[in-house]
Amino acid sequence: MNDKIAFGATYAPMGAEVAVHDCPADGAVPRDLDGGFFSVGADLQYPLSPGNIAFDGEGHVRVFRFQQGRVDYRSRFVRTQRYVAQDAARRLLMPMYRNPLCDDPSVAGLSRSTANTHVIHHRGRLLALKEDSLPVALDLESLETIDPVYDFGGQLPHGTPFTAHPKICSHTGNIVAFGGEAGGPGSDAIALFEIDRQGRKVWEAQIRAPYAGMIHDFAVTEHYIAFFVVPLLFDGERMQRGLVPYSWDGSRKSYLGVLRRHGDGKDIRWIATPTCGGSHTLGSFDDGGRLYFDREISPSNPYVVIPNRDGSAYDAAGGTSYLYRISLDLKNSAAVVEFEQLYPLIAPLPRQDDRYQTVPYRYGYMGCPAPDDPVRWKPVCYARIDHQTRHYVLWKAPADVSLGEPLFVPKHSAAREGEGYLLGVGWHHSDGLRSDLYIFDAEHVGEGPLATVHLPVQAAPQIHSWWVGGQEYPQRSAVAQVDAKA
Numbered sequence: 001m002n003d004k005i006a007f008g009a010t011y012a013p014m015g016a017e018v019a020v021h022d023c024p025a026d027g028a029v030p031r032d033l034d035g036g037f038f039s040v041g042a043d044l045q046y047p048l049s050p051g052n053i054a055f056d057g058e059g060h061v062r063v064f065r066f067q068q069g070r071v072d073y074r075s076r077f078v079r080t081q082r083y084v085a086q087d088a089a090r091r092l093l094m095p096m097y098r099n100p101l102c103d104d105p106s107v108a109g110l111s112r113s114t115a116n117t118h119v120i121h122h123r124g125r126l127l128a129l130k131e132d133s134l135p136v137a138l139d140l141e142s143l144e145t146i147d148p149v150y151d152f153g154g155q156l157p158h159g160t161p162f163t164a165h166p167k168i169c170s171h172t173g174n175i176v177a178f179g180g181e182a183g184g185p186g187s188d189a190i191a192l193f194e195i196d197r198q199g200r201k202v203w204e205a206q207i208r209a210p211y212a213g214m215i216h217d218f219a220v221t222e223h224y225i226a227f228f229v230v231p232l233l234f235d236g237e238r239m240q241r242g243l244v245p246y247s248w249d250g251s252r253k254s255y256l257g258v259l260r261r262h263g264d265g266k267d268i269r270w271i272a273t274p275t276c277g278g279s280h281t282l283g284s285f286d287d288g289g290r291l292y293f294d295r296e297i298s299p300s301n302p303y304v305v306i307p308n309r310d311g312s313a314y315d316a317a318g319g320t321s322y323l324y325r326i327s328l329d330l331k332n333s334a335a336v337v338e339f340e341q342l343y344p345l346i347a348p349l350p351r352q353d354d355r356y357q358t359v360p361y362r363y364g365y366m367g368c369p370a371p372d373d374p375v376r377w378k379p380v381c382y383a384r385i386d387h388q389t390r391h392y393v394l395w396k397a398p399a400d401v402s403l404g405e406p407l408f409v410p411k412h413s414a415a416r417e418g419e420g421y422l423l424g425v426g427w428h429h430s431d432g433l434r435s436d437l438y439i440f441d442a443e444h445v446g447e448g449p450l451a452t453v454h455l456p457v458q459a460a461p462q463i464h465s466w467w468v469g470g471q472e473y474p475q476r477s478a479v480a481q482v483d484a485k486a
């Protein structure tokens with residue numbers, strides 16, 4: 001088995017929507033944990049077409065809702081335009097990942113979003129994200145789809161790609177986002193935009209990448225935006241053949257790109273680095289003179305589902321990623337990019353205290369194998385890492401469990417960094433993937449969960465997750481006003 005099937009349990013399709021009131025729990029669910037732990041993943045509406053990949057499943061959102069020590073659970077498929085059309089036709093109409101040439105003519109002009117990758121909160125709505133499309137807006141309580149093409153009140157043209165990994169500015173609360181292949185499939189254009197807390201677009205620019213390809217995540221600091229692009233190239237020949245239109249080209253370099261926030265983008269600087277892969281950012285910041293960009297990096301192609309352009313077989317070791325700190329002297333135009341491996345932990349899905357997304361930070365959290373575990377693909381531990389001491393602590397799950405991406409929740413609005421709870425879901429391989437939710441004191445992860453919440457069934461598949469505090473849930477009348485203005 002390879003490292004990406006690693007997440008076979010967390011990504012396993014379910015195909016059913018579930019609601020559970022008052023989930024049973026062992027231990028005391030903290031009464032000050034008030035809000036929603038939202039996640040989304042790729043599920044199956046219909047079986048995948050031959051040659052298609054699990055990345056193309058339909059978005060299935062779930063929430064654990066915490067109130068006064070009680071937990072309710074709910075999951076719903078996102079009613080994307082694609083889902084609704086396929087539901088009416090009772091068959092797939094967009095059968096190939098990011099390949100519109102394979103679409104049924106009846107869906108021409110509809111959003112191709114699966115909304116299956118990430119969720120964030122914006123103005124009383126949950127936005128479900130897929131990087132090739134605009135967000136889909138959902139109701140926080142019911143998870144019903146409110147707007148399948150959320151264009152921020154007409155400010156982003158339909159067809160605009162919107163990353164699944166926008167950053168929330170730690171100073172302003174603004175959403176900073178980008179759209180890759182902004183000129184259409186195979187385009188090397190990257191659109192950049194910033195949306196303020198009132199939903200107004202306050203900045204936009206456009207830059208060009210060194211090559212057209214898949215750019216999954218990026219970095220935003222107080223003064224800069226940075227990309228680390230890896231040669232997961234757009235592949236027009238594969239698109240014409242009706243296949244997933246990407247391949248890995250190990251003959252191409254990777255690049256760090258840096259530009260100023262709020263400029264016109266013309267200052268973008270791309271610096272070549274050795275070829276490497278990886279997808280996700282943990283955190284990033286600048287100190288005025290130097291950029292720090294912490295992310296997972298693999299020696300080569302990170303995705304078993306994306307073929308190598310030279311025809312070579314997928315290299316599981318080369319696709320395994322570890323956390324690195326990339327840094328660059330911004331004052332020296334001749335500076336080279338420096339890489340430092342931070343921990344000996346396999347780290348495809350690292351998270352931080354999200355209040356620190358654009359500023360210096362200390363702690364990170366992730367699901368990972370134990371460092372000495374011979375099974376390198378299965379996330380069986382939660383780790384809390386501490387950049388100040390460069391130490392980490394681990395909690396190891398029961399033997400039959402695979403763990404999903406963990407999420408940090410501040411204890412209260414004024415909590416110091418890392419003071420709060422860590423939430424994560426485990427899937428029991430020996431019990432039909434029946435799932436538990438683990439709740440930790442985030443400062444004592446190694447001591448095990450404070451409480452374990454039991455679902456009677458498998459939790460919906462999960463890629464990424466987000467916390468919405470109870471005080472952020474709007475009054476019904478306020479949401480109606482937002483919708484009326486949008």
Ligand SMILES: [Fe+2]
Pocket residue numbers: 117164165216279280464
């Ligand atoms: Fe991601």
